[in-house]
Amino acid sequence: EDQVTQSPEALRLQEGESSSLNCSYTVSGLRGLFWYRQDPGKGPEFLFTLYSAGEEKEKERLKATLTKKESFLHITAPKPEDSATYLCADSGAGSYQLTFGKGTKLSVIP
Amino acid sequence: DTGVSQDPRHKITKRGQNVTFRCDPISEHNRLYWYRQTLGQGPEFLTYFQNEAQLEKSRLLSDRFSAERPKGSFSTLEIQRTEQGDSAMYLCASSLGEGGRRYEQYFGPGTRLTVT
Numbered sequence: 001e002d003q004v005t006q007s008p009e010a011l012r013l014q015e016g017e018s019s020s021l022n023c024s025y026t027v028s029g030l031r032g033l034f035w036y037r038q039d040p041g042k043g044p045e046f047l048f049t050l051y052s053a054g055e056e057k058e059k060e061r062l063k064a065t066l067t068k069k070e071s072f073l074h075i076t077a078p079k080p081e082d083s084a085t086y087l088c089a090d091s092g093a094g095s096y097q098l099t100f101g102k103g104t105k106l107s108v109i110p
Numbered sequence: 111d112t113g114v115s116q117d118p119r120h121k122i123t124k125r126g127q128n129v130t131f132r133c134d135p136i137s138e139h140n141r142l143y144w145y146r147q148t149l150g151q152g153p154e155f156l157t158y159f160q161n162e163a164q165l166e167k168s169r170l171l172s173d174r175f176s177a178e179r180p181k182g183s184f185s186t187l188e189i190q191r192t193e194q195g196d197s198a199m200y201l202c203a204s205s206l207g208e209g210g211r212r213y214e215q216y217f218g219p220g221t222r223l224t225v226t
Contacts, residue, residue: 032214034213041220043220044153044217046215096166096205096213097155098143098145098215100152102151103152
């Protein structure tokens with residue numbers, strides 16, 4: 001059964017303190033690895049799709065990377081507005097459904 | 111492009127009542143998905159449509175749940191005889207059917223269901 005595990009569950013950072021979030025997945029035949037941001041009471045907001053090991057994508061202070069069984073979301077010099085829950089999801093061959101992890105709740109303190 | 115919209119945003123109902131939610135996908139997207147999310151968890155897949163055809167259903171989707179997409183545009187999710195365990199955020203997402211970004215799913219704001 002496909003499993004997506006995210007760590008840590010929660011992370012508190014000082015403004016400007018860089019860090020990384022981890023996502024490990026077990027699906028065979030990865031079709032895509034997805035990162036979303038979710039603010040309280042709202043739907044997930046799409047950030048990145050990664051398709052193959054070695055791929056990297058960047059957007060402002062965020063960079064996502066992919067290995068064969070893990071993905072990392074690096075946050076450089078975070079600001080308080082980056083505070084949110086970050087969700088990772090995968091999709092395997094033969095299915096279009098996404099399997100999500102439980103998320104990492106990021107708090108950036110001014 | 112106005113994004114995925116969902117209606118209502120909030121619904122409070124009594125146990126045993128039926129409820130129906132609506133989702134309008136991004137206009138050029140021909141795939142539509144329903145997910146359910148409870149507090150502290152990631153979204154869980156319920157079902158998926160390509161145009162009007164329902165192609166995948168999760169085992170989470172009990173007989174009390176039914177979804178339709180009659181003309182391949184908007185979709186409805188109905189829950190019959192609601193139970194307290196149905197309380198959750200119901201999320202709709204859509205994606206393009208082809209092209210390099212066809213696997214990217216874009217979510218709506220969700221419908222928060224509370225069963226009392």
